[in-house]
Amino acid sequence: MTLFRATLMMAAAALLSACAGGDIVSRNALANSELLSSKDGEFQPSVPLNRSYRVVDVRVEVPETLTSSEDNGIKPRVDILWQEDPAGDRHAQVRELMTAALEEGVAATEGSRDVVLDVVMTRFHALTKRTRYSIGGEHEVWMYVAVRDAETGELLEPARRIGFDHRISAAQALENEAQGLNQRLEITALVKDLIRQELTRPRDFLQG
Template identity: 30%
Template sequence: MFQKFLSVMALLGALAACAPGGTGQSDPRPDILRDYQLTGLNFAAMADLTISEDNFIYPHADIVWHGDVQGDRIAQIAAIFQEAAARVQADRSDITPDTKKVVVDVTLIRFHGVTRRAEFTTGGVHHIVFDLTVRDAATDAVIEPTRRVIANLEAWGGNINAEIDGQGVTQKIRVTDFLAKTLAEQLR
């Protein structure tokens, strides 16, 4: 009975963690007043990024993504960033005529998710690094110069991951939610 109680408590704790959270140590943002409405995201990836499909605990590569079926990983990651940006666009309910419309340029440096093996054993960290530039949507002028954003999201492992994943909270959902929160924070 006590073991079942502990199992339920662990599951509830994991569900409470469904809200995107994470850490980052990004370049400092300029100290300016921000009132932005995100209207678009331009995605690019560094040309020399290495990609691994290995199912090791920690493959050595710039891109490790097993949250989609095997395919064009950069296109899959671009789609995640676009979805995150669309959520940021939809979440602004306080738009005024003075709200500055912006577009962000994202250049992917690293997207290190977890493999299926890590996901179902040890867990780990989704380590996402990208350069971000904020531009005026009307003039394309740079409002905020390029800065490096480093974002880390804990990846569940073992039984907790299996239970949460079975309820539909996949790593793709968690990473997309986390990136939406990260982009929103960068524009506040």
């Protein structure tokens, strides 16, 4: 077996393992987070969903149950892979990054109802240096998002899972780095686009 083929097989195995665990993490996040539950414990909206919003606050939770790693391997089998900041509390670092990115993404919302976004992360997997500059990989960012009335706390939209798996090739990574675009900026841009699209499309798609 060639080294190249062995590397591809290892990467594929790691990816399958990560995907298999993702559903479990997602189910646990939805069931256990106080941010995502309604006052009566039901995940059902109680008001029409064809409203426009102005987001006045974003609250991000990164559960301590999410695993993390400092391994500079191809694709560590963990929920959180973030090594661009200095060694420290990776959960807190992800919370800070995601809060800032989401706040930037909703800054231009000018709807008629003030709302709060409650966000619970289920996966935040960037790239190790080894992967970023050799074979490339995917930024995998997944979360549950619920929308609440800013004044009453009433659940307007039940928690739903959103996110992305966005591939960055090694060549693209090197080109981005040459322009001052590190992983933080790459992911921030993707998160901003994601939440902007999610909040500006008609809410009718959540009906029924």
